[in-house]
Amino acid sequence: MTDTATTEKNDPPGGDGPTEAELARARKEQIGRYVAIFVMPLLMVGMMITGYLYAMHAPAPHDMPIAVAGSSQQQAYDFARALEGADPEAVDVRVVGTDDRARDLVLSREVAGAVSLSDAGTATVYTAGAAGASQSNMVTGLVAPPIIGSGLDLTAEDLAPLPDHDMAGLGVMFMAQALMLAGYMPLSIMLSNSPELLRFRRIVPLLAGWSVLIGTLVWLVAGPILGAVEGPTATLLGISWLSIFAVGSVQLFLTRILGPMAVLVGMLFVMVLGVPASNLGMSVYALPSIYPWLHGFLPTAAAGESLRSVVYFGGDGVGGHLLVLVIGAVLALAATLGVDALKRRRNPDAGDPEITMPSLTPGPRPESNRVRYLTLAFFPFAMVVLMLSIMLGAMYQPTPRDMPVTVVAASTEQAEQTVAGLEQNMSGLFDLRTSDSIEAARADVRDREIVAAFVLPSAASPTATLITNEAAGMSQQQVVQRVFEQVAGGMQLPLTVENMTPLPGSDTMGTVTLYVAMGWIMSGFMVVVVAGGAQPAAMVLRRFLPISAGWALFMPAVLWVIADPITGAVDGHFLPLWGVGIVATFTTSMLTLALHRLFGLLAVIPAVGILMFLGVPASNGAMSMYMTPEAFRFLHGVLPMPAAVESVRSILYFGGDTVGPHLVTFAIWGAVSLLFVIAFDRIRAGRRTEADPVVERSPERV
Incomplete structure (x- = not known):
């Protein structure tokens, strides 16, 4: 085995070997690449979870x-x-x-x-x-x-x-987020993989064509295919095209001045600040005072409010929001031209930026530019399609589907008669069960076996009682309370609502569980994605295992610091949250590593698809699993994201009563993924050995 460093040191003057300065520079570059494995995901995940928890963990009206x-x-x-x-x-x-x-x-x-x-x-x-x-x-x-x-x-x-086809108003929200994703994602990938495409005269027409293609696709999925958004086609298409072009133009400028770090700034303005300030998922007047101000100029708000104005308000007020997008695009392109002119003046012979990501697939860099460009376009194309079709398709019509509720009466016969009457008008909405024991029903509500219990009046209690569990899911508690208030009114019964586990003031919407779990899951897959791009040598299993293990120990502790002392969304529970977070983060890393072995950096697509796009609707965090299509109820029992959300919920509000089964879910995913990586590496190593020519080697060690 040759000691390269020693050999290069002893090269005679005038030799062809690298100089001491070149070797030092190479060592610094290698160190920098390893540092990036930790710094980039830390910044991306920390920024997003801090932003979301700070803005939305306890919304309350302000001015x-x-x-x-x-x-x-x-x-x-x-x-x-x-x-x-x-x-x-x-x-x-x-x-x-x-x-x-x-x-x-x-x-x-x-x-x-x-x-x-x-x-x-x-x-x-x-x-x-x-x-x-x-x-x-x-x-x-x-x-x-x-x-x-x-x-x-x-x-x-x-x-x-809101119309019946979009009763939660999520159609416009997801459409706007898809447009933002399509605008800022491709530029950073181009910089690393095909920087020649970022020359101004090439990127502007490419960006215009991309805006038309993806904007049309977003409208097609949200409108004609899913039926979530209805409005004048030409206007909606124009808003979609302009939104993508404007965000892409700003991201182009950021890429010129910040290089690879532009992805962080783009994420900050489009997602971390942009989503809360958009006024789409939550009113900006219920968030900290900075968000109404941000709402006036951030692109997510401008795109979302433009779509909302056209879809729901006949275009009233759309002009001001479109002006924000137009001004942003014009200023960004003008600034880009200025930066390019300044760079040419300083260095007329400067070429394109260095290629840092030769291939998005496991193999070598494609020789054909056409193949490389198609692969490059496929990445954001697939992400936009998956996000919009899966998440919007799962969540834009949140109606109860077989939501389990127990009807309690003094006798089973009375309960069965009441259920028979209710099922005539609520068929398919609720899975109505019967019981003659209030305590048994109360235990089932506490243990999340059922969503609520409707207790009929008795000699001991002249009023009907609805037993609910807010901490088990605010959306399902609100639905069941609204429906059974109407039921009690129709039966001319006074109704008392008993909330067994109210949410604390630090989590008034019940979304803290989702954001903490999202932090664990994002930490796990981001470290693989960044390592695969920044330092491919680190992806060897014997090197990556200690990296992922150390990261899994570190990142859940950081997320707890964000959730508790920084934002006040969580009160204590450090050890159990840290312990489960370690398992969740490491498991997610192993799953993403397995996908990386198969697809290279394109593993981001199936990883995000499984962990986020399928995981969030199935998580029972953002929305009750009983208000999404039935397939997501099955996925709730098998995917890592639901296991993470339910673990956080159990720890924060129910004494950790159901953490064990969710740890088993993580263990299965982690073990299977790790075994797959081991087997895959051995098979690939065997094939390489067979393909290598046999060379007679001297046993002498140099």
């Missing part, structure tokens, strides 16, 4: 604009003072002259809601569900107490309700 109109100015001002006095920081009250003006402000989204007072003792609350379902609920929650306290009769009117 939410609400208009008030009355039959007289005095009446309107009196109510406005009462509304502001209840919670001055929550609302920004505007008194307007007429009911029509209040309605117009709601429809133009200048206010989140409005209250119109009449001299007949009624108060009408105007909201626009299409402007945000969560925002409408918050408005009602803010204005209802002072209305009732004033002795007024409350009526609610949704001026722009």
Whole structure:
């Protein structure tokens, strides 16, 4: 075995070997590549989880604009003072002259809601569900107490309700996120794999063609195929094309000035800050005060609000959002031209950036440019298609599907009669069971075997009781409470709601479990992706195992620091969260490593598909698994993401009661993946040995 370093040192002057400076530079480069394996995923995962937990772990209204109109100015001002006095920081009250003006402000989204007072003792609350379902609920929650306290009769009117084909308003949200993904993802891959494509005269027409292709595809999936988005085709296509082109133009400029680090800045503005500030999933008035400001100029908000304006509000207000995208594209392209001119002046002979990712596949760099470019395009193309089709397809129509609820009565016969009556009107929505034991039903709710228990009145309790479990899933608790309030009303029964495990103030939406679990899963696959691109030599199993093990020990501790002391989303539970996080992160690394052996860096596509695009809808975190298609209920029991989410939920709210089975899920995925990698490496090594010519070697060691 030759000691290369010694040999090069002893080269005579004028020899062909590398110089000491070249060797030192090579060593520094190798060290830098290994450092990148840890630094890049740390920044990407840490940035995303910090941003999401900070913004969305406990949303509460802040300066939410609400208009008030009355039959007289005095009446309107009196109510406005009462509304502001209840919670001055929550609302920004505007008194307007007429009911029509209040309605117009709601429809133009200048206010989140409005209250119109009449001299007949009624108060009408105007909201626009299409402007945000969560925002409408918050408005009602803010204005209802002072209305009732004033002795007024409350009526609610949704001026722009969401349609039945998109009852949660997720169609526009996922469409906007797909457009953002298509805009910022390709540029960084081009820089590493085919930097010649980034020359200005080549990239601008390429980006325009890409925008048309992917923008049309996004519209096709969200509209005609899934039916989640309906609107004027030409306008929706134009918004889609412009959104991708604008984001791609800005990302081109960032790539010019930041190189490979541009992907971090793009992710920061498009995803980490952009998604919360978009006003699509959650009202910006329920987030920290910086987000309404960011909403005015970030591209995710501009694209999403443009789509929303066209789909739900007849195009009202679309001009301002399109202007943001146009200005962003023009300024970014002009700045890119300026940077290119400055670089040419400094170094007229400078060539393209160095290729750092020769091939996206396990084999050598393709000799054919056509094959390489097609592979390059396939990567973001597949990511956009998978994200939009799977996640939007799973979540845009969240209706109960066989949601398990137990009906409890004094006798089994009475419970069965009630179930028979309910099933006539709610067939397929609930899996209704019967019981004559309140304690048994309460135990099933606590153990998450059922979503709720509907207890009929008895001699001991003259009212009906709905036993729920908010910490088991807020979306399913809200659905079952809303439905059985109507059931009790139809039976003319007073209803008492018993929430066995309320969510704490640090997790009012129940999404902390998802974000912590997402951090573990992202940490696991990102370290493989970055290692495969930055330092392929590290992907040898004997080198990667200690890397992934050390990373698995380190990253869950970092995520706990983010979740607890930094954002306050979690209170304690360090050791159990750290322990399960180690297992989850290491397992995900092994799974991604196995996929990397098969597909090279294209392993990102199946890895993200399995872990995120399938995992999130099946996780029971963002949405109840009983409100997604039936296939996701099966996936909930086998995928790593649901195991991670349910482990976090069990640790935070239920004393770790179900962590064991989820650890078994991780163990199976990790063991199978590791055994596959070992077998794959041995088979590949054997084939290489057979293919190598036999060379007679001297036993002498040099």
